[in-house]
Each structure stands twice: as structure tokens, then as C-alpha cells.
Amino acid sequence: MHRRSFIKACALAAGALAANPSLALAGGMVPRLYQRVRLVDGKGLALRASTLPPAQQLVFHYPYTVTPCFLINLGRPAPGRNGLRTEQGVAYDWQGGVGPQRSLVAFSAICAHKLTHPTPAVSHISFRPRRSDHEPEAGIITCCSENSRYDPLRGAEVISGPARQPLAAIILEHDPRDDGLYAVGTLGGELFQRFFTEFERRLSVQYPNGGAQQLVSGQIPAIPLEQYSANVLGC
16 A cells, blocks of 8 residues: 555544444454445445345455445345454454345455456356356355455355455445445455556556556445346356
């Protein structure tokens, strides 16, 4: 993170923790708080938590302009998960879903194994709401690159495959006054700097002025994965 962005993130973190002390109770790992950003649809209209269909997966970018995330309505309450660990062994507690039914969750869409992620051309990673010939369990995030599988009901905990840590959680806020949704930070093992290094050449072409590492602000669109990626692979 650039120095100016780091200082701003620290200030935001201090303010958010003061306003919501429960965020600090993360099993030893302090959440990393970034800009508080409102989630909107593809037309720029604010998302309403109560209107998101069950099993739908949306893609948005947070906390940077190029780091994709999943927003998923699991269709049932996600109660939280204690004792998750990063690849380095740092423990943290995931606070569970938000929204009227506590069914809305968000995670980084960057696979913790080989950094596979959705692109406009193709997505090898996605949420599988139903069983199929390729997916024996319902409600699982699966990456086709090496078949790492994550359980979003349990904080994107790894249930099989070579990934060594859960997907990083995106901390959501639900405002019951207008049913709005906000992304405010992350919890768990961030892979953003590794992502920037791994895909530096591609990102430097797409963002010649360094915009790839710019923090998002204001509002960000969250659109269905099937609209974001031309080809969503099943494996």
C-alpha cells in the first residue's frame, strides 16, 4: 500500500474501531479497515440487502480497483466461525453473515492457492449453489485450477484441495435504515500484494499510471458473475 493510502487506512481503522469495538474481537487478528464503500448495482442504484436473491453471486472490486470479491446470498443464516487460521498460522474469528437474515457474505475472489480469479474473459472460480456431476456438495466455492474448495457458510474455510488458508473475508456492514450494504475492510489472509506482483506485467499494461493499486472509494458496482465473466467454468 502506498504511504498516503496507508495513513488514510489507519485513520479510517481507528475511527471505525472506535465506533464499532466488536470489530476488534477477531481471535487475535485485527481487521484491516479500508474505505467504507457503498455497494451498488450495474446501473449505480444502491443494493438492498433484502432484495438480493438466494444463491446469487455478485462480483465487486475491493479494497483495490482490480481485486475482485464475491458477494453471496447463502439463503440461510451464516452464524460465524471461530478459530480460522491464515497460512502463517495467525488465528481469527469470522463474524458471519449480515443483512435481515444474516445470509449475506463476502470474500476475496482470489484463490488462496494460485491466485486464480474472475476476469471479464473467464472465471475458473465460482460459488456452486447446487450439487452437480462436478460438485458433490451444494453451497461451495470451487476453483477449477487445482480444485480448491471453500465453505462460505464457515468463513470460506478450506474443505479440500491444495489451498492453505481460507479466502480472505470482506467485512460488510448492513444499514437497516435503508437496507444498504457497505464494504469496510478485510479479515484473514490478504493476498493482494502477492496478486500485484504475480500479475504486474498485465496490470501495468491495463493501468499504465499505477491505478491498479488505487483504493476504491465512494461506491462500487456489484454485478452477477455471469455478466462480469463471459465464461464461468464448471469443473
